[in-house]
Amino acid sequence: MTVTVPNYRGPARPESAAQSPGWPKGVVGRYLTDAGKALSDPTLTVDLIEQDDGVLARCTTCPDSEWKVPFDPASTGGRATGWATREAGQWAQRHAETCQAMRPTAAEQRALLEHRSRVLSNSPRGQPN
Template identity: 40%
Template sequence: MRATTVWPEGVIVRYLTRAAELLHDPELTVDVAKGTEKSIATCQGCGIRFSKWSYETGAVKQWAQQHAEKCRALPRPTA
């Protein structure tokens, strides 16, 4: 599966969710962004977020990968 869009600004790593693998949808990801104060992981499927202080990026990446391996949620459709 190949990504079809440019990563959002500030995203340093992306993990495909389980739903992305099943549906062949490269947009269903868990994105990790590192800010000046916090590193934040956001699931594009279920919307859950996880954050730690910016120097703890490793913990955020680990959480993001573990979440992506299990998440089968789909984003809410838009009208």
């Protein structure tokens, strides 16, 4: 299976459905993370998501790792979309080149949630120590 990887001209787009897994709605570009390359896992990506008010770059493996380039579509007539996509794409590419995060297994995720719950229940005012 071939994995599309972006080059300096911008985010890669799949040439066919057979080459890339299905992209979620709104995703206009994907960058394969360092971990994705090492593990040959095309699902470990940083996605560019086009939204009504900007372009969001979001890592699919790092919690809370995202960057949004906002724009006002009413005042730009949609012209900012290309600029915002390039700006968010630069952040996405930099993050993907160094990201070594992997998604936790279901068991690891349950254990993490249980641990967080115990920490919060044992700390004053529900705040972690």
